[in-house]
Amino acid sequence: MTQPSREAIQTLVTQCLQEILNQRGTELSAPLTADTPMFGTGGLLDSIGIVTMIVDVEQTIAAEFNATVSLADDRAMSQRNSPYRSISALTDYILGQLSEGA
Amino acid sequence: MNPTQSVMLITGTRKGIGKFLVEYYTQRGYLVEGCSRETPDWTCQGYHHHCTDVADEAGVQAMMNDIRKRQGRLDILINNAGIASMNHCLLTPIATAERIFRTNFIGSFLLLRESAKLMKKNRYGRIVNMGTVATPMKLEGESMYAASKAAVVNMTQVLAHELAPFGVTCNVVGPTPIETDLIRGVPKQKIQAILDRLAVKRLGHFEDVTNVIDFFIRPESDYITGQVVYLGGV
Numbered sequence: 001m002t003q004p005s006r007e008a009i010q011t012l013v014t015q016c017l018q019e020i021l022n023q024r025g026t027e028l029s030a031p032l033t034a035d036t037p038m039f040g041t042g043g044l045l046d047s048i049g050i051v052t053m054i055v056d057v058e059q060t061i062a063a064e065f066n067a068t069v070s071l072a073d074d075r076a077m078s079q080r081n082s083p084y085r086s087i088s089a090l091t092d093y094i095l096g097q098l099s100e101g102a
Numbered sequence: 103m104n105p106t107q108s109v110m111l112i113t114g115t116r117k118g119i120g121k122f123l124v125e126y127y128t129q130r131g132y133l134v135e136g137c138s139r140e141t142p143d144w145t146c147q148g149y150h151h152h153c154t155d156v157a158d159e160a161g162v163q164a165m166m167n168d169i170r171k172r173q174g175r176l177d178i179l180i181n182n183a184g185i186a187s188m189n190h191c192l193l194t195p196i197a198t199a200e201r202i203f204r205t206n207f208i209g210s211f212l213l214l215r216e217s218a219k220l221m222k223k224n225r226y227g228r229i230v231n232m233g234t235v236a237t238p239m240k241l242e243g244e245s246m247y248a249a250s251k252a253a254v255v256n257m258t259q260v261l262a263h264e265l266a267p268f269g270v271t272c273n274v275v276g277p278t279p280i281e282t283d284l285i286r287g288v289p290k291q292k293i294q295a296i297l298d299r300l301a302v303k304r305l306g307h308f309e310d311v312t313n314v315i316d317f318f319i320r321p322e323s324d325y326i327t328g329q330v331v332y333l334g335g336v
Contacts, residue, residue: 048267055219062167 003098004065010034010091012064016056017087020049034088043085050084061094069097109173110319111135113156113213114183115149116142118282122308123180123315124149135169135176138183156183156209166216176220178319181210181231181254186247188288199246206250211257218261218270225269228319231258233276235336239299243292251276255330262328271327275314278306278334301335 014032021028026044030036037043039050054071061069076083076093083093110127114120115136121144128134128148137154150172152165169176185205187198210231221227233255235241236248255274262272278300279285279293297303314331317323 052222052268055222059170059219063170068163 003095006091006095009061009094009098010087012060013057013087013090013094016053016060017044020045020052020056024049032087034091035086038086038090039084040082045084053084057090057094065098067098067101069094069101071097107133108177109133109135109169109175110178110180111137111169111176111213111217112180112182113137113209115151116140119277119280119308119311120182123182123312126308126312132178133173135165135173137165156213157204159212162212162216166220170220175224176217177224177226178228179213179217179221179230180315181213181229183209184232184251186244188243188247190243191245194246202246203250203253206247207253207257210254214257214261214272218265218268221270222268226321227265227268227270228323229258229261229265229270229272230315230318231255231272231274233274233330233332235276235278235296235300235332235334237276238332238336239296241296258330259328266327269324271318271324273318273327274330275311275318276330276332276336277311278332278336280306280308280311297334299336304334306333 017038018032021044039045045053058069058071061067071083071093081089083089110132112120112123112127112134113136115124116138120136120138121142124134124136124146128146132148134149135152136149137152137156139153139155141153142151152168154161154165156162183205185202187194187202189198214229214231217229218227231254234248234251236244237252237255241248258272258274265272279296285293293305297305310333314333318326
């Protein structure tokens, strides 16, 4: 498998987040950026929201890139700098997983 | 939701009640997917079989990917696969204890987790797990089997809460002894002793089980979750 580009993963993560926010009727005060807080202090998603986000991203990566990533393993949950804190952080975490599995 | 379009996954379909469930639900218009470790010696129109061990994470994920690609959805999971081993606890090898828990508990969890991911897409799902009357009856000689199913009951009740926001219900049906391979090796007097403790003193029938499953999986049962129905009047 060819490693997807950072841009492709970041777009995928942004689209998943946007879709969840649309479904939930969450209104944004400013457009989404790579550093918009996603989960945690001031984040857009609550606990059910982040569960939905993780599963959606895993499934979309499986469908689009035929790759399996596990974004909810113990390592991710216990990282001091949570990979769920922003689109950028989650993108980095996914790229790390994909390169480990390559 | 039109039941004729519903996609159902049943585990442990090679024989016994799993095989009956395949026949019963394909006849009622469901698109039925199923699995067992070995290939069944029968075929059924409207049924697609996967050779998958429910306790093998990669195998279960591959099966779910295949269902997602071919069917695009999953509406119902019946976690039927299960094994038993009757023995005194002092004579129960650790390998037996681990094998029972891997299939009955870990297998149910894996199927449940991966199915709920697919169900979440449509914000609709019905999950039915198999329990047993051995749990509330505290049957001697069935410590591992009864405990593994007790774990399934508790997991179901917790997951009923966790999955409710996604429109997915989780319930348990707990059959009495039914004439299947699972009890074939159990002495007749042992079975009779169990039946004597039931309100309705007879062996269960497959139809007793589908009667409860039919209730749990109805679209109208969206307010029924985290429940355990034991048969026979335990």
